[in-house]
Amino acid sequence: MSSPDSAKAGKVGTVAAKAPVAKVSRGFDKVASDAGMSRSDKVNFIKAMLEGVKPRDTAQAASGKQAGGAVKSASEANAAKRAKPAAGKPKKVVLLRKIPAPVRIVAPSNPASDEARKLAAMVEAKLVAGDLGVLTPEAIQALMQALCKLYSANIDAGNKFPVVDHRMAITGTDAMILCGALLKAVDLQVFELGMWQSWSGV
Amino acid sequence: MAEQFIGKLSEFKDGDRQILRIGEEEIGVFRHEGEFYAYSNFCLHQGGPACEGLTIANVEERLRPDKTSMGLHFTNDMNFVCPWHGYEYDMKTGCHVKDKRVKLRKYDVVTKGNDVYVVA
Secondary structure: OOOOHHHHHHHHHHHHHHHHHHHHHHHHHHHHHOOOOHHHHHHHHHHHHHHOOHHHHHHHHHHHHHHOOOOOOOHHHHHHHOOOOOOOOOEEEEEEEEEEEOOOOOOOOOOHHHHHHHHHHOOOOOOOOOOOOOOOHHHHHHHHHHHHHHHHHHOOOOOOOOOOOOOOOHHHEEEEEEEHHHHHHOOHHHHHHHHHHHHHHH | OOEEEEEEEHHHOOOOOEEEOOEEEEOOOOOOOOEEEEEEEEOOOOOOHHHHOEEEEEEOOOEEEOOEEEEEEEEEEEEEEEEOOOOEEEEOOOOOOOOOOOOOOOEEEEOOOOOEEEOO
């Protein structure tokens, strides 16, 4: 919503602004020539200021185009660089990081543990066969309660060990279903679990 | 391409990994079930350290003939996961588990006696 007067004022302002711009440009020419920059250096510098510095691969592809060769994409230029033969030449090998295999706990067994392992193996085998009724709900509850208390008592006593023996013993879905069911059974929310973990350090 | 000595066979236990810089390349070398696998440590998603994350077997859901679920199970196919955004690659091929067109650069690993070499 500009009045004719303001439009006129703007026009006048534009005309008036031309002189300082030209002055700045002349000033840049002087600085550039003092710094030994050619006109193309100046153009490249201004382009870089406006467009940002291009990634190396893109820049290489662009330089290939400028040199009059076939136009190559950045990935083609990169692939050509990688394919450069280094036939038979030994390269410097530096070990950056060693990641050892996870260590499994090996402890002396006892008769009750042997029985428990046999029961676990039987349940796993039945599960693979699709037999979900291998244990009754009451039997699962009894085992779950006893194992939950036994694990918790061990942790309290300072006998810390992972609840499963390796990362692929159970799936993430299995873990979430059981954790959710245990929390629900004792009427706890995930928020309360988080608070307890934060304060107890367990 | 030349064979680059990376260590002794006895230095690699099953399940061990090493991240190496060989010339200009960063390479992850895995030993899994007695075999060696070596891939570029440059994730094809966003350049993360592809070989430095979790190793985990493929998960599949088994179905009964009536298409009801028998639950989720781990298969024998091992994968490794880029720790940045979870891009998951097949240990044996270097292919992304869901899009086989996405494939990490693979390097041959050669053992000669007790010496292990990566061809790079």
